[in-house]
Amino acid sequence: MRLPKFEYFEPKTLEAALNLLTQNGNNAHLLAGGTDVLVKMRNGRLKPKAVIGLQGIENLNGIHFDSGKGLTIGATAKLAEVASHPDVLKHYPALAQAAQVMANVQVRNMGTIAGNLCNAAPSAENAPPLMAMGAEVAVANLQGDRRIALDQFFRGPGLTAMEHGEIMTSIFVPFPVPKSGASYKRVSARCGVDIAAVCVSAWVALDGEVCKDSKIVLGAVAPTPIRAVGAESFMREQTWTQELIETAAALAVQESKPISDVRASADYRKKMVAVLTLRALEQAYERAIKN
Numbered sequence: 001m002r003l004p005k006f007e008y009f010e011p012k013t014l015e016a017a018l019n020l021l022t023q024n025g026n027n028a029h030l031l032a033g034g035t036d037v038l039v040k041m042r043n044g045r046l047k048p049k050a051v052i053g054l055q056g057i058e059n060l061n062g063i064h065f066d067s068g069k070g071l072t073i074g075a076t077a078k079l080a081e082v083a084s085h086p087d088v089l090k091h092y093p094a095l096a097q098a099a100q101v102m103a104n105v106q107v108r109n110m111g112t113i114a115g116n117l118c119n120a121a122p123s124a125e126n127a128p129p130l131m132a133m134g135a136e137v138a139v140a141n142l143q144g145d146r147r148i149a150l151d152q153f154f155r156g157p158g159l160t161a162m163e164h165g166e167i168m169t170s171i172f173v174p175f176p177v178p179k180s181g182a183s184y185k186r187v188s189a190r191c192g193v194d195i196a197a198v199c200v201s202a203w204v205a206l207d208g209e210v211c212k213d214s215k216i217v218l219g220a221v222a223p224t225p226i227r228a229v230g231a232e233s234f235m236r237e238q239t240w241t242q243e244l245i246e247t248a249a250a251l252a253v254q255e256s257k258p259i260s261d262v263r264a265s266a267d268y269r270k271k272m273v274a275v276l277t278l279r280a281l282e283q284a285y286e287r288a289i290k291n
């Protein structure tokens with residue numbers, strides 16, 4: 001199917017983009033890398049009359065790291081840039097893993113982390129590691145800015161806490177606390193090009209052999225990426241043992257609500273939640289003891 005007719009705008013400033021978005025109301029749609037938007041337009045699921053490209057806006061494309069504060073990823077920074085950034089690889093390897101394994105080279109060279117989050121697919125692969133590491137997103141509108149914790153951001157498939165007239169400007173990830181580590185695991189029918197059938201991220205903070213805190217985030221097994229809060233609280237203040245993480249993985253399975261679709265059956269997804277949660281916790285622990 002051909003793309004429907006639309007007018008394309010390429011504002012140079014955030015203010016100009018916000019004005020265009022507000023003036024064009026529901027007829028307008030934002031485009032970052034276009035790897036989700038253009039697919040939806042081509043198959044007729046999205047018919048905007050005005051498409052507002054964000055790539056020309058100054059200052060939205062940077063990746064900044066500060067060892068006192070953390071990592072700030074601009075809304076137009078590409079997946080490939082994030083995946084290969086030296087500070088991301090060193091301090092946020094779980095995020096590098098997600099951005100490296102998703103999609104394919106061409107898509108990673110065009111697509112953005114912000115687009116992945118704003119598209120709000122239940123399987124959005126950057127969401128679990130970012131949620132596990134306590135990320136927040138910065139959102140601008142004509143009145144000002146606000147920050148939203150990523151674990152409050154997703155409202156349903158394709159739905160987020162952002163309102164029409166708002167643009168995500170950056171994603172902030174705090175600097176990892178000492179003796180903490182995070183990891184990312186995924187499974188898909190065809191590795192690489194295919195979207196994850198299940199993905200899991202784990203983050204743990206240790207005090208010796210005691211698990212002081214943990215976060216377990218599951219993707220593609222509910223209408224949004226979800227935290228397995230029961231499994232997380234079960235682990236808190238417990239001594240790290242194989243039995244502890246096996247029980248946490250079993251609890252995470254109970255908290256998942258997968259459906260059967262072309263990518264996997266609900267039953268297979270539940271089995272994979274157990275396997276991937278266990279592997280994610282093992283790797284997060286390995287990283288935490290070295291940090």
Ligand SMILES: Cc1cc2nc3c(=O)[nH]c(=O)nc-3n(C[C@H](O)[C@H](O)[C@H](O)COP(=O)(O)OP(=O)(O)OC[C@H]3O[C@@H](n4cnc5c(N)ncnc54)[C@H](O)[C@@H]3O)c2cc1C
Binds near residue numbers: 031123195
């Ligand atoms: C072949 C192929 C394979 C793929 N494989 C995977 C995969 O394995 N895993 C995976 O998770 N995804 C996958 N995707 C989906 C897609 O590539 C990602 O979601 C990508 O990160 C989207 O980024 P983008 O910049 O292209 O977003 P766009 O398509 O430009 O935008 C996506 C949505 O976000 C909105 N948006 C973008 N930026 C902003 C902003 N700054 N503020 C507000 N709204 C904004 C847009 O309006 C749109 O609704 C795949 C896509 C293709 C075509």
